[in-house]
Amino acid sequence: MEFGIPHLFGYLIALTHVLGVVAAIHAVLSVRTAQGAIAWAIALLFMPYLTLLPYLVFGRSTFDAYIQARRQANREMQLAMADLNWRPWIEEAQAAQRSEYFGSLRALPRLSPMPLLANNQVRLLIDGEATFAAIFAAIASARKVVLVQFFIVHDDQLGRRLQQLLLERAAAGVEVYLLYDGIGSHALPSHYSERLRAGGVQVRTFATRRGLLNRFQVNFRNHRKIVVVDGERGFVGGHNVGDEYLGRQPPLAPWRDTHIELQGPVLACLQESFAEDWFWATRQLPPLILPAAYPSRGMLCQVLVSGPADAQETCSLFFAEAIHAARRRVWITTPYFIPDEAVFAALRLAVMRGVDVRILLPARPDHRVVYAASSLYAFEALRAGVRIFRYQPGFLHQKVLLIDADTSAIGSANLDNRSFRLNFEIMLLTFDSTFSGEVQRMLEEDFSHAHELAAGDDQQIARLRQLGMRVARLISPIL
Structure with missing residues (x-):
């Protein structure tokens, strides 16, 4: 022996x-x-x-099998919606096509099934206090239907405030729907959902597939954050439901994030995106509501939804197209900077065209391996002429893209392979110089609290850490 x-x-x-x-x-x-x-x-x-x-x-x-299953569910959803006379945006879309901005991103009509729509109102919500004050006020005023979707929901102070508010609206006769991701919200105790269900709230978990191993499937996650109230007010952005998003949990506090509040025809697109994910989880459609009338004026907006079941790599292609379209400015904020070759090449070419290319990244890591890989890409971008900034006050989680003087995108997508190809994401594009000016001022404030990297900064990093960064980069496509 x-x-x-x-x-x-x-x-x-x-x-x-x-x-x-x-x-x-x-x-x-x-x-x-x-x-x-x-x-x-x-x-x-x-x-x-x-x-x-x-x-x-x-x-x-399981990628191909999952794609086919998801596409089949999407086809079934569209058939179920056919009787609803949905997609009430023909006139608004025609008005948008006549605008001067329609040709700025020529691939968008083929990248997104959602059209460019006119006459929308958009409000910038900076950080968690403003975001959840607006979301909770909208939910508290709900009369008919509340649709809520987040990647992460925690059973903490903020999560329990949301829970109580949803229970109150359900008790008042409002139809309330909550969808959260099973992996993103893995720490959420079962009693949180059970109390909601007992109070009349429809609650579902977004799961990839059934089966023991799929309980641990971190691919194909639903990273979208959507709230729609009565088909009249909507929200999308980077926040999840947890005290850390209000900046209450060191060492990452204060937490820097951005959300937006919406009114207008584009809310039909947010509802359809929610319906697609709800249908996958339940094989049923949630209530979809159209207002009696739309605003007579407002800005052009387009919802870009992306996911692993797309016919093309929508998210990656969008970033590449937007960067290629830039003539004067590309400002990007992202917590994770692991671009693929197409996006990285687009950034280098933009620098060569004389475009002001800036990327704002966190100075503190929330995932150390991802941070190490991001750092190596950041130094490579710096050598290519991209200006790289590290946000100092706390953790930077916002996902914002600003192109030239009139185009912005805010939502859930990071600049990494997971958002490009493995997650379900949503971004709202706006084409309006006034709103882009607001985004510019917000980012200028962020840049003022950031440290700009300089040539040679990578030489100050210890050899062992440099080795770790290179190892992290090798596995970056699967992070």
């Missing part, structure tokens, strides 16, 4: 490496992108002890 145990360990080590080789071959043949395939293959070949189980759970080839 004394000789058997070492032999057994030897066989286990050999088997692990053989399985690592087999899994690496499988990754090369089945992973959707070249970067992801390379990342998995390298990790499986050289670190099979650490990566075999994660690959089994996170990287196995």
Whole structure:
């Protein structure tokens, strides 16, 4: 027996490496992108002890099956909506097409099934206090239907305020629907949802598929944040429901984030996006409401929804198209900067065209491996002429894109592979010089609280940390 145990360990080590080789071959043949395939293959070949189980759970080839299932559900939803005479935006879309901004992003009509719509009112909500004050006030005034969707809901002070408010509206006869992501809200106790259901709130968890292993499936997450009240007021942006989003949890406090409040025809698009996700979770449609009349004036807006079941990589292509369209300015704020080759090339080309390209990133990490990979990309962008800033006061979580003097995008999408290809995301595009001026002033305030990186700053980083950054970059496509 004394000789058997070492032999057994030897066989286990050999088997692990053989399985690592087999899994690496499988990754090369089945992973959707070249970067992801390379990342998995390298990790499986050289670190099979650490990566075999994660690959089994996170990287196995359910992608195509999931895409087909989701597309089928979307087709079923559209059939269910056909009797509702939905999509009430023909006249508004025709008015928008006559505007001077319609041709600025020429690929958008094919990238998004949602049209460019005129006569919308948009209000910028800076940070959590303003955001949740506006959201809670809107919900408190609800008379018919409340649709609420978040990636993360916590059972903390803010989460319980939302819970109580939803229960109050349900008790008043309002139809209330809450959808949250099963992985993003994994810490949410069951009694939170049970109390809502007992009070008449319709609550569902967004799950990828059924099955034990899919309980741990971090891909195909629903990262969208949507609130719509009575079809008249809506909200979208970067905040989730948790005390940290109000800046109450060090060491990341104060938390810097941005949301927007909407009124007008574009709310039909927010409702349709919610309905698509609710239908996936329940195979039923939520109530969809159209106001009696739309505003007679307002700005042009377009909702861009993206996800892994898209016919093309909508989110990545949008960022590439927007950066290519820029003539004077590209300002981006994102917590995670892990661009793919197309977006990174678009940034470099914009610099070569003389465009003012700035990227604002957090100075504090919430995920250390992601932060390390982001740092290496940041230094590469710096060497290409991009101005890189690190926000100092607290954690920066906002997702904002400002193009030239009249185009902005605010929503849930980060500049990383997960948002580009694996998550369901939503962004609101606005085409209005006045509103873009507000976004500009907001970002200028953020830049004033940031440290700008300078050439040679990467040389001040310890060698071991530089090595860690490069290892993190190798696996960045699967982060």
